[in-house]
Amino acid sequence: MMESSTWLIGTVAATFFLAGIVKGVTGMGLPTVAMGVLGALVSPVAAATLLIVPSFVTNVWQLFTGPGFWPLISRFWPMMGAIVVGTVAGSSLLTSGDTRLTTSALGAALLVYAAYTLMARQFVVPARLERWLSPLIGVTTGVVTGGSGVFVIPAVPYLQALGLEKDELIQALGLSFTVSTIALAASLTWHGAFQLGNVSMSALAVAPTLAGMWVGQVVRKKVSPTAFRRWFLLGLLLLGAEMLIRPLL
Template sequence: MRVMNESSSLLLPLLAATFSLAGLVKGVTGMGLPTVAMGLLGSFMSPAAAAAMLVVPSFVTNVWQLLAGPAVGRLLRRLWPMMLGIVAGTIGGSALLVGVDPLWSGLALGVALVAYAGYALVAPALSIPPRIEPWLLPIAGLLTGVVTGATGVFVIPAVPCLQALRLDKEELVQALGLSFTVSTVALAAGLMAHGAFRLEQSGLSALAVAPALAGMRLGQRIRARISPRRFRLCFLSFLLLLGLELALRPLF
């Protein structure tokens, strides 16, 4: 009992610090909470346990982001094939997150972080022609779901795909909120189906909501005072280094 209490007393400050930082990044950049949280939590717990901790704060912050504008209905009509792909891929891919040795699922998480940071640092200007959108979106959704299910990271290739649709700024923010919300719900369903998301984890996950929201509020204030471009460069460089550490861990 004493060991468990000591472990809990250490875990709670770590969770608070992790989600405060992840929320701060989301407040400044409009995204990044799941990515930062998974990367940091994956350093001291298995990716499956980290994904379970992510569910409630990710859901709350992304629903907030989704509902912060008027385009929800229009985006749902346009993006529902992609969302279905995300659900199918995430529920199927979550078997990898739960069943694979944590060392190797940590490697997959590290590769996903490196891939996202590398892509975002290069930031190529892509555009999806309307004629290929009907069949490309479901494929992108399915691939995003598989990556989400296997690593707990929601961004590849959903974020580049949504950016390539050339939505206006407010619609893009809402579209990202929609994609991340669907990914969160599907990940929770996949983890529950494989017995990796239990009642006690949902309680700990709920405790992370307050620091995540506090971090978001602070991040929004910081965004008004510093260059978002400079912050984004530091954030992506941090993700790149964190991803490399996770990816190289099985080799040492």
């Protein structure tokens, strides 16, 4: 369990407030920001534990904001099941105690996500490929989640490529993130890394996260989401590069 201190509590609150702002503006980015910042200050497994409660609350909220819950479950259950399997399989990396390896893995995940989102053109997945591609994307996302605590790659670009309507996409992302959060929590518990003290601090992070989301929604009305997203991704790119090479220095 992490040692509680005024500095640590303040840092966690500020991090989740910032992560909430990003999610409020862009609709995603909470785990990416939280793991990126906290992973530079505490062990990745401790950062992942802190992420669980605010991530679960905000993603369940996102999941139930749309009208198509059961159709999404029916369509994407193979992908969701594969995410669980992949997360359990990959979680041994995050809980291994080798902080150099997990820090590099997290840095690589942040780099790939930021670089892809900044540079890649939107691609389209034909409907005929979805049946077999969804489980593959799911298990890959799960392995990345289990190894780094970040569950956006490759699930986010894949869901964006399916041609979903705006509300369907937001809800599908909420479904994927919720399943990933639950699978990560279960995997950490299985490995004995989900400690009560960290969970309590994670619960306390819900308030600054929701406050940040409210601020982010206000900011979204006044600042171009495209410009905000670009600068956010550039910062994430630098952070990921630093975390990737840190164990080599």
